[in-house]
Amino acid sequence: MARGKMEVSLAATCFTPSQFPPPGYPEVAFAGRSNVGKSTFINGIIQERLAHVSSTPGKTRSINFFKIRHKKDFLLVDLPGFGFARRARTERKAWADLIGQYISGRKTLVLLIHLVDFRHGLLENDRKLQEWAGDHKVPVQVVFTKIDKVPKGKWASSLRKYSDPPFLTVSEPLMVSMEKGWGIREFESFLDSYLGALNY
Numbered sequence: 001m002a003r004g005k006m007e008v009s010l011a012a013t014c015f016t017p018s019q020f021p022p023p024g025y026p027e028v029a030f031a032g033r034s035n036v037g038k039s040t041f042i043n044g045i046i047q048e049r050l051a052h053v054s055s056t057p058g059k060t061r062s063i064n065f066f067k068i069r070h071k072k073d074f075l076l077v078d079l080p081g082f083g084f085a086r087r088a089r090t091e092r093k094a095w096a097d098l099i100g101q102y103i104s105g106r107k108t109l110v111l112l113i114h115l116v117d118f119r120h121g122l123l124e125n126d127r128k129l130q131e132w133a134g135d136h137k138v139p140v141q142v143v144f145t146k147i148d149k150v151p152k153g154k155w156a157s158s159l160r161k162y163s164d165p166p167f168l169t170v171s172e173p174l175m176v177s178m179e180k181g182w183g184i185r186e187f188e189s190f191l192d193s194y195l196g197a198l199n200y
């Protein structure tokens, strides 16, 4: 994906499962706690500013489907951030329901990119997301974000700590920093080869 800009268009913005577009292209969904750096990461990948980067965490309530025309066409699905404590309980539940229904019921979902802040590791909601994915046999790839915030000398021990108990990931967790531009190429080649190996 690093080679050449992708063609991107917004395919749908959904607040309820009834608004999900009819299944068609394979879907790669991005999920993580609010403020994990998801919008920044998506924008870095698609080289556009489609995903809204916000200093107010937890603003995105909808699921956004972006049509990506690349080596292989796919839908990039931006799931709402979860676990933002300052929101009302009912609103948090609505988000959880929307994400849960998407993950449990979406036949075209081929990969869930699970973004985790490298300063914190997997927290309660991250384990919940992993559980949903596991229950519905959705392949997960873990990507640790904001690795620039953790001194390099602590990377290995942090990785060990976060892996106990183990988490689902189709290959070794990837490590990225959008601040420093680290790990983006590696992520793109991972995604390219993952999609390339699918038959569609």
Ligand SMILES: Nc1nc2c(ncn2[C@@H]2O[C@H](COP(=O)(O)OP(=O)(O)O)[C@@H](O)[C@H]2O)c(=O)[nH]1
Pocket (backbone or CB within 6 Å): 032, 033, 034, 035, 036, 037, 038, 039, 040, 041, 052, 053, 054, 055, 057, 058, 081, 145, 146, 147, 148, 149, 176, 177, 178, 179, 180
């Ligand atoms: N240090 C650092 N900050 C980042 C990185 N990626 C995103 N951020 C910052 O984290 C905050 C939340 O980012 P955003 O993409 O809106 O997170 P989202 O809520 O998960 O979509 C913003 O202030 C970003 O500038 C990173 O790799 N390193």
Ligand SMILES: [Mg+2]
Pocket (backbone or CB within 6 Å): 038, 039, 040, 052, 053, 054, 060, 081
């Ligand atoms: Mg965001």
